[in-house]
Amino acid sequence: MSFIIRRLATGMVTVLSVTLISFFIFNIIPGDPARIILGYDADDSAVNSLREKLDLDSPLSIRYVNWFTGILKGDFGESIGYKKPVTEIISESLEPTVSITFLSLIISLVISIPLGIKSAIKHNKNTDLIITVSSQIGVVIPSFWLGILLLMVFSQYLRIFPFGSYTNFGDNFFEWLKSIILPSLSLGLISSSVLTRVVRSSFLENMKEDYVRTAKSKGLFRSKIIYKHIFKNSLIPILTMAGLQLASIIAGTIIIENVFSIPGLGRLLLYSVQRRDLPVVQGIVLWIALTTVIVNLIVDLIHLIADPRLRR
Amino acid sequence: MSQKYFSKAEVFRRTYNRIHHHKSLKIGLILSILVLSITITSLFFTPFDPYKMSLRDRFSSPTITHIFGTDEYGRDLFSRCMIGTRIALTVGTISTSIALTFGLIIGILAGTGVNIVDEILMRIMDGLFAFPALIFAIAIVSVFGTNIYNAMIAIGIVRIPVFARMVRNQVKTINNREFITAANSMGISYFRKIFQYYLPNIWAPISVLVSSNYAFAILSEAGLSYIGLGTQPPDPSLGRLLMESQKYMEKAPWLSIFPGLIIAVIVLGFSLLSDGLNDISNPRY
Numbered sequence: 134m135s136f137i138i139r140r141l142a143t144g145m146v147t148v149l150s151v152t153l154i155s156f157f158i159f160n161i162i163p164g165d166p167a168r169i170i171l172g173y174d175a176d177d178s179a180v181n182s183l184r185e186k187l188d189l190d191s192p193l194s195i196r197y198v199n200w201f202t203g204i205l206k207g208d209f210g211e212s213i214g215y216k217k218p219v220t221e222i223i224s225e226s227l228e229p230t231v232s233i234t235f236l237s238l239i240i241s242l243v244i245s246i247p248l249g250i251k252s253a254i255k256h257n258k259n260t261d262l263i264i265t266v267s268s269q270i271g272v273v274i275p276s277f278w279l280g281i282l283l284l285m286v287f288s289q290y291l292r293i294f295p296f297g298s299y300t301n302f303g304d305n306f307f308e309w310l311k312s313i314i315l316p317s318l319s320l321g322l323i324s325s326s327v328l329t330r331v332v333r334s335s336f337l338e339n340m341k342e343d344y345v346r347t348a349k350s351k352g353l354f355r356s357k358i359i360y361k362h363i364f365k366n367s368l369i370p371i372l373t374m375a376g377l378q379l380a381s382i383i384a385g386t387i388i389i390e391n392v393f394s395i396p397g398l399g400r401l402l403l404y405s406v407q408r409r410d411l412p413v414v415q416g417i418v419l420w421i422a423l424t425t426v427i428v429n430l431i432v433d434l435i436h437l438i439a440d441p442r443l444r445r
Numbered sequence: 446m447s448q449k450y451f452s453k454a455e456v457f458r459r460t461y462n463r464i465h466h467h468k469s470l471k472i473g474l475i476l477s478i479l480v481l482s483i484t485i486t487s488l489f490f491t492p493f494d495p496y497k498m499s500l501r502d503r504f505s506s507p508t509i510t511h512i513f514g515t516d517e518y519g520r521d522l523f524s525r526c527m528i529g530t531r532i533a534l535t536v537g538t539i540s541t542s543i544a545l546t547f548g549l550i551i552g553i554l555a556g557t558g559v560n561i562v563d564e565i566l567m568r569i570m571d572g573l574f575a576f577p578a579l580i581f582a583i584a585i586v587s588v589f590g591t592n593i594y595n596a597m598i599a600i601g602i603v604r605i606p607v608f609a610r611m612v613r614n615q616v617k618t619i620n621n622r623e624f625i626t627a628a629n630s631m632g633i634s635y636f637r638k639i640f641q642y643y644l645p646n647i648w649a650p651i652s653v654l655v656s657s658n659y660a661f662a663i664l665s666e667a668g669l670s671y672i673g674l675g676t677q678p679p680d681p682s683l684g685r686l687l688m689e690s691q692k693y694m695e696k697a698p699w700l701s702i703f704p705g706l707i708i709a710v711i712v713l714g715f716s717l718l719s720d721g722l723n724d725i726s727n728p729r730y
Contacts, residue, residue: 143568150572158584273660273712275667278687278705281694289695384577388668392691403672406587418576418584426575 136437144430151426152204155419156197159411165189170213170409183213209416214408219416222401229299229397230386232309233316237382240321241328242375248325249332254359256337264329271326276385280319280392287315299395316389323385324378331374335367342366369440376432380425463725470721476714477656484531493521495528496679504697514699516689522700525681526707532682533711536597536666537659543601544658545651548608553639555609556616567613570606578603578665586674593666593682596675600665604658611654615647649726657719660712667708683708 167183168175188196203210209219252264288296294315300308339345340363348358390399398417405413451459464470493511499519507514513522555566576584578600585599586592619625619642628638669675670684678685683704690700 143571146568147571147575150569151575154572154576155584159588162588269713269716270709273709273716275664275671275684275705275708275712277668277671278701278708281687281691281701281705285694285698285701380577384579387579387583388672391672399672402583403674406583406591406674409587411587414584414587418580421577421580422575425577429575 137434140430140433140437144426144433147426148423151422152201152419153197155415155422156200158418159415160193160196170411172409186211204419209419210412212405212410212413214405214410214413219412222413223398223416223420226397226401228301229313229390229395230383230399232302233313233320233386233389233395233397234379234382236313236317237320237324237385238375238379240317241324241378241382244321244325245328245332246371249329250336250359250364252329252333253336253340256340265333268326268329268333271323272330274323276319276323277388277392279323280316280389283315283319284392296393299397312395316386316393316395319392320382320385320389324382328371328374328378332367332371335370336363339363339366369436372432372435376428379428383421383424460725464721467721467725469717470725473656473714473717473719473721476710477718480530480534480711480714483527484534487527487531491521491524491527493524495520495524495681504693506697507699513703514697516697516700517693522686522703525686526683526704529681529683529686529704530707530711532593532676532680533663533666533708536593536600537662537715539597540601540604540662540666541655541658543598544604544608545655547602547605549612549651551605551609552612553616553643556613556620557635557639557643563613566609570609573603574606574610576603578661579668582665582669583674586669591674591677593670593676593680596666596669597662600662600669604661607658608651608654611650612647615650616643619643619646649722653719653723653726656715656722660715660719663708663712663715 165180165184167180167187167189171180171183184190188199191199200210207220209223211217212219212222215222248264248268252261255261284296287294294311299312302309344366345358345363348362353362386397387399387402389395390397391403394400398421402414402417405411405417464474497520499515502511502515502519503517505511505515505519511521511523513526515521516525551566551570555563558566573581581603582596582599585602586595589595624642625638628642633641666675666682667684667687670682671688673685673688676682676685686704687701690697690704694701
């Protein structure tokens with residue numbers, strides 16, 4: 134039990150430093166933040182009232198404590214442009230982003246696990262070469278470029294999938310799937326090439342282990358050795374990498390939403406940066422960073438439960 | 446285990462052989478040198494003026510004169526891609542230098558310092574590591590202004606934890622080696638110890654990380670410029686070229702194809718280089 138508590142404690146410290154970093158980025162603005170937000174030609178009374186609203190006259194440490202206790206209560210501040218709480222605005226555009234993220238991760242896992250295993254089993258054969266080379270190509274392609282190419286082929290020429298529209302999951306399942314399949318495919322394919330390499334190397338490593346030789350000499354079926362013994366043992370690096378991939382997929386959605394004009398967090402973030410709506414930007418940045426920390430924490434905890442060797 | 450000693454010429458010959466026999470390292474090296482020479486060439490020569498508009502040549506598809514075609518203002522895409530390559534390499538160099546410098550300092554301090562220093566530094570690094578690079582960069586440019594310099598600095602800062610962790614772990618393993626115990630008992634000064642004993646023993650993994658970081662930084666900048674938060678017009682960064690191309694996808698598909706292809710080739714070069722360096726620096730190879 135103590136190892137779980139220890140990991141949770143370091144997780145808490147990380148969360149704390151994430152909030153510290155996101156607080157200070159937005160509070161070390163050179164000059165008067167209120168004036169920067171409102172623009173240099175704003176009149177003094179508006180600047181002063183915003184200063185008061187953002188509590189800019191208190192010392193930095195007190196502002197941090199106030200802001201942090203607000204976060205704990207789920208209060209991320211108020212948007213300057215929309216005049217609404219940041220949490221409300223974020224939750225309104227969360228659905229497309231979460232949908233794309235999950236579909237991408239599923240696509241990535243569904244492609245990478247069988248391909249990685251196949252590649253490891255056929256080590257140094259042609260199949261292996263083809264899979265390795267194509268995953269190498271996948272790693273170096275920017276996901277948004279793949280998005281543009283997919284858009285060009287499937288929306289512009291073939292006109293199979295819609296462009297620039299998003300249907301809610303609750304409204305129509307098939308339309309929903311159609312509206313997010315291309316963005317998810319562009320992120321999922323890229324992320325699957327990273328994962329395929331991890332699955333392959335993890336499998337190759339395990340295939341050399343003594344227990345595989347023992348299993349073979351016991352006369353076990355090849356498929357049983359591969360899917361039961363090796364697969365279980367190679368899961369840990371795969372899981373770690375999948376956790377890291379989830380973080381990079383979330384960041385990727387921010388861009389890919391702009392390729393396909395999908396009204397999610399990415400569009401909101403870009404729009405808020407352009408309008409200098411810093412509370413919203415801060416809210417989204419913090420939300421994404423915290424999600425990343427929590428995902429990694431969960432992955433680590435699963436490790437600790439799955440592999441007793443890590444508990445020391 | 447007996448240790449063999451080689452003359453400098455022998456070491457050089459062996460290194461050359463290793464590179465020569467490692468296919469992906471060789472390709473990576475060739476591509477990186479190609480990128481470097483395009484960058485240097487672009488400083489004093491491009492086939493056309495990359496900023497000069499010529500309405501007569503609007504949307505010319507790839508031809509012998511304009512091998513990548515032209516854009517909506519009749520500017521030559523190949524010349525613009527050359528400048529874009531230079532911007533990509535500059536971003537890679539500056540952000541990697543930032544990450545490497547601070548990563549080395551923090552990693553060495555954490556690795557050689559007392560436990561509490563190590564713990565504090567590493568927890569701060571964990572916090573920074575939690576930010577996806579792109580998100581951190583967006584935060585920085587939204588506060589300090591949208592331009593390529595802030596983008597480069599942000600991409601550099603966000604990679605400090607990666608370098609710091611690696612350096613720290615390497616330093617920690619070296620701490621237990623006999624030559625460090627010997628150096629300690631001889632009373633060698635801290636800085637001399639760092640430069641004479643630690644750094645020469647960690648440069649191999651650092652070089653792997655440096656070249657993979659180039660690939661990472663170039664991809665991040667492309668993404669950032671694609672959403673309009675990196676390089677500002679009229680400078681043609683590769684990501685920005687893709688962003689501008691999207692309006693004319695049907696009319697001029699070449700505008701969307703070539704810049705992306707070039708990003709992929711540059712990144713492929715650095716990523717193969719890093720994989721290859723990793724293989725040949727591994728003693729089991």
